[in-house]
Amino acid sequence: MKGRRIITIVVTFIAGLYFLLDFIVPPTMPGVSFQAVVADWKPGSVSVRSGTSAPILYQLISKNNLRPQLLSSQRDTLGKPKLTAILLREAGVGAKVTVRIGPFVAAHIINPQSVSLADGTQLSLSPGQKWVTGAGSDPIATPTTGQPMSIEQVDGIVVSKDPGSIDFISRSGRVTRSLGDHTAVIKLARNGPGGEVSVDDLKVGDTAQIGPATTFVDNRDTAAQFNTVITTMAFGIGLLSLGMTHTRILVQRKTGWYLSIFFFFAVAMGVIAGVGKYEDPGTAARATSDFFVLRVIASVNSAIFSLLAFYMAAAAYRAFRVKTAEAALMMTSALIVMLGQTPFGSYLTSWMGEQYSALWLPNIAGWILRVPNTSVFRGLTFGVMLGAIATALRYWFSMEKSVSGGE
């Protein structure tokens, strides 16, 4: 029991620490990073070798939209291999990468190893490269005109790389700064695309933050996936736990044992509904799933929630009694907001005409929501958040013993 509690405390602390660091650590290392307005840049390049053939040097710059793309092979959730675009920073020397140039459409076939495009650009295969279909890695024996295609060097090894350099304007004039192997270039933009980019994606006049990348930049998505897996597992554990509890009740014939049958019936219904939901509309499996979801689950759920309207009406009737001046103020504003949100608000006051539109009930209701409500809610939120931070800290340091397994 004590060991389990210690594990819970340690895991909770590490998870909380990661979450905090993930949120506050900037994408580039503070202190050694700098922010500058870009004056010019030299693109990066990479040499990739396949087998015993000589390495091929790729200049990572857009030319007729034929910028070489670095791709890394990963497996998706179904276990199928997939190629994901990576930055030059992520491809270390010795790493296995696929380089793709394209897609393009050949206008003229010079020979099986060379083609020319409509603008006269000539593309030739080097040893280790092959023609592939435009969208993916299906090889093509001979190039054809009019079809989208690409050039790929599959599973090459990075032999060397040059990350390029950036010229920027500083107080002392124009400065050239070479980029390191692990330097991240973050394009800063208030409006429009921003985030980490390749050097050649920068334009003169762009503001960029340049510095060594922190590991959090590369691992944020992994942490998010981990979080997804844990959350999903919690549902599975919940289902197992419920199943075990209800099985025990049924086996021991405890009071109300017959109600546990409904649990298993509901689970079975959920499974039947879930099996067919991925099918195309019009199929029998999908119709069965739609029946359970739309006609059974949705109807039962809606019926339960619709009862709330009746309870709320009765509760409002009993609770809204004007016994003090504050209660009178609250009730007046509640009635205005309630009426203002319905068509009756417009119906009752729009006769005043456009010149007195500020006195229309919907406009008064809107003012209440946008001005007094906003200020009150901000104050309330500050208070609530301070409390939430204190509670979060208690959870993080496992001071809430009920959660970490203590008494």
Added chain:
Amino acid sequence: MNKLLQLLARLEVIPRKTIYLVLFIAAGLPFLYPIRLPLMIWKETRSAFNITQNSAPNKVVAICSNWDPGSQGENWPQYEAIVAHCMMNHVPFIVFSIDSDAVSPQLAETVNERQAKRYGCVYGRDWVNLGLTRGAPLVMGSIGRNIKQVFQTDYRHNSTRDFTKLPLMEHVNSLNDFSCLWDVEYTPNLDWTAFFDPASRVPLLFSCAGMVSSGYYPYISSGQIIGMMVGTRGAAEYENLLNEKYGKAFKSEGMRGQKLVVPLAFGHLVIIFFILAGNVGMIARRKLIANERAAKKGQL
């Protein structure tokens, strides 16, 4: 005078069942005898409409559809109005659910397919349903950085990198490809403002229940949320805007916003009536007690 006060004092103790019955009749009658009432369009709804209307043609509208059967009274008409707008405006959209009820993607797909039949839209080209994922708020940041990593398959189990089946996904990678993000649910998640795009480059639009809307106005005034559709009233306003913009091209039959807003208004009116009646009853009872005391003092 006392008889009148005694009569009014009875308003303080109206039986619960009477309230239920009157509410049932008031909310039910407009379904049998439909009537139309004028509706003023709030600026939050107009702002949300304009952002969706002016979506760049090379971008997609992202919709986080987290509504479930419990909130369908308000969220269904809202979601349907957004989908109809995107389809009429020829703006492609992607739908996904995060930490929602397991049936949320299916409900969204039911609406998508219904509207697609009306406007001749095709799955994979005009919209993609990416299904459900869990793990908010971290997963929100991942959606902004690389959506295909979060949703490796769509709702129908096609790979999101299979561009022959899902051509729309070819140019959808990160928040740079989103023209705006709608969150349609009972209480939209404020974590979108901090995790998805902290620099607020992608306009956030919320679609919430009327009851919780007051909590979002501070974020509208700060510019973190650009527009909002509030409850059934917001959906009805949105439908009015669609009608204004597209006229007969907007196929409004079966749309729920206009249909539900009048019964809802009658429901509100009944609640207001009972609140006022309760207070009149309370005042009458107090007056009655005061009169009785005064009468007793007079006797003494």
